[in-house]
Amino acid sequence: xxxxPVAPPPRPSWKRRVPRAVDPYVVALLGTVGLAVLLPxxxxxxxxxxxxxDIAIALLFFLYGARLSTREVVDGLRQWKLHLTVGASTFVxxxxxxxxxxxxxxxxxxxxxxxxxxxxxxxxxxxQSSITLTSTARGNVPAAVCAGTYSSLFGxxxxxxxxxxxxxxxVGFSHHGLLSIGSQLLLPFLAGQLVRRWIGxxxxxxxxxxGLLDRGVILLVVYTAFSRGMAQGIWHQVTPGRxxxxxxxxxxxxxxxxxxxxxxxxxxxxxxxxxxxxVFCGSNKSLATGLPMAAVLFGGSAGLVILPLMLYHQxxxxxxxxxxxxxxxxxxxxxxxxxxxxxxxxxxxxx
Numbered sequence: 001x002x003x004x005p006v007a008p009p010p011r012p013s014w015k016r017r018v019p020r021a022v023d024p025y026v027v028a029l030l031g032t033v034g035l036a037v038l039l040p041x042x043x044x045x046x047x048x049x050x051x052x053x054d055i056a057i058a059l060l061f062f063l064y065g066a067r068l069s070t071r072e073v074v075d076g077l078r079q080w081k082l083h084l085t086v087g088a089s090t091f092v093x094x095x096x097x098x099x100x101x102x103x104x105x106x107x108x109x110x111x112x113x114x115x116x117x118x119x120x121x122x123x124x125x126x127x128q129s130s131i132t133l134t135s136t137a138r139g140n141v142p143a144a145v146c147a148g149t150y151s152s153l154f155g156x157x158x159x160x161x162x163x164x165x166x167x168x169x170x171v172g173f174s175h176h177g178l179l180s181i182g183s184q185l186l187l188p189f190l191a192g193q194l195v196r197r198w199i200g201x202x203x204x205x206x207x208x209x210x211g212l213l214d215r216g217v218i219l220l221v222v223y224t225a226f227s228r229g230m231a232q233g234i235w236h237q238v239t240p241g242r243x244x245x246x247x248x249x250x251x252x253x254x255x256x257x258x259x260x261x262x263x264x265x266x267x268x269x270x271x272x273x274x275x276x277x278x279v280f281c282g283s284n285k286s287l288a289t290g291l292p293m294a295a296v297l298f299g300g301s302a303g304l305v306i307l308p309l310m311l312y313h314q315x316x317x318x319x320x321x322x323x324x325x326x327x328x329x330x331x332x333x334x335x336x337x338x339x340x341x342x343x344x345x346x347x348x349x350x351x
Contacts, residue, residue, distance in 0.1 A: 036226035065192025076146025089282030124155025139276025229303025
């Protein structure tokens with residue numbers, strides 16, 4: 001009996017699936033920084049902007065909680081080995097690399113920029129970018145969803161604790177600081193989880209509009225933080241040479257993270273699809289979670305602290321987009337993958 005060859009699944013459209021190397025949102029962030037430099041909020045305007053930002057951060061974490069599916073979180077526990085690998089990269093490898101960069105102070109980095117670099121290293125992994133990159137590179141998308149979710153959940157506790165440990169007195173991890181973290185981050189998140197059964201469908205229907213709200217909140221946080229920096233006169237510390245050094249250092253940090261996660265995923269025997277997930281989830285950092293956390297943890301001194309995270313975010317988009325596109329072109333599905341994708345038996349297989 002003649003066997004009909006099974007065609008592999010169609011390759012995804014590059015223009016439709018690969019994230020843009022220059023994210024328009026990054027351009028909006030840079031424009032917000034420029035606005036804060038030229039027209040910083042002062043006096044009553046600054047007080048109003050800071051109060052609005054505090055309320056907006058609480059709303060942001062409420063929406064994070066309302067979006068999170070508890071069932072998906074529980075189902076994802078079956079791939080615990082993959083999630084532990086991603087967590088080790090995010091919360092162990094990165095902090096160690098951040099500490100190793102300490103010898104560059106004060107020669108290449110100022111103390112404030114180094115604090116920002118340390119904070120970058122304790123921020124959880126991103127969700128949306130990791131999912132998009134993993135999908136483009138033909139990786140394990142459900143695992144990427146769970147890995148990003150677990151990282152964000154764990155980061156709500158681990159990021160403040162690690163920041164307090166590595167940075168010390170700069171974080172101000174006092175009774176007041178604990179109350180701020182609880183009231184602006186944890187309580188709204190838990191409230192969102194509690195009411196998810198009633199508002200989850202509404203949020204799913206208006207996902208695009210609420211996504212714009214998320215980005216608007218982050219732009220407000222950036223504007224407020226950089227306005228404070230202008231009022232405090234901290235920008236004289238950032239020379240062009242130090243900015244170039246910071247950019248190169250964040251690029252080196254990304255390169256080491258990509259190489260280490262790739263090596264570890266191979267040594268641990270993960271499948272090709274799972275290796276893709278480990279590399280992207282283990283090397284990416286969340287701007288959406290990190291910036292609001294920095295505003296809560298560092299308060300009025302968050303301006304320079306968030307600069308390394310903003311630079312790293314742009315670098316990870318540009319570099320990982322190229323890698324994802326390259327892996328997508330080189331993808332050759334195994335017979336098992338083809339069978340799962342098409343629902344047909346591979347040639348020579350037994351029913």
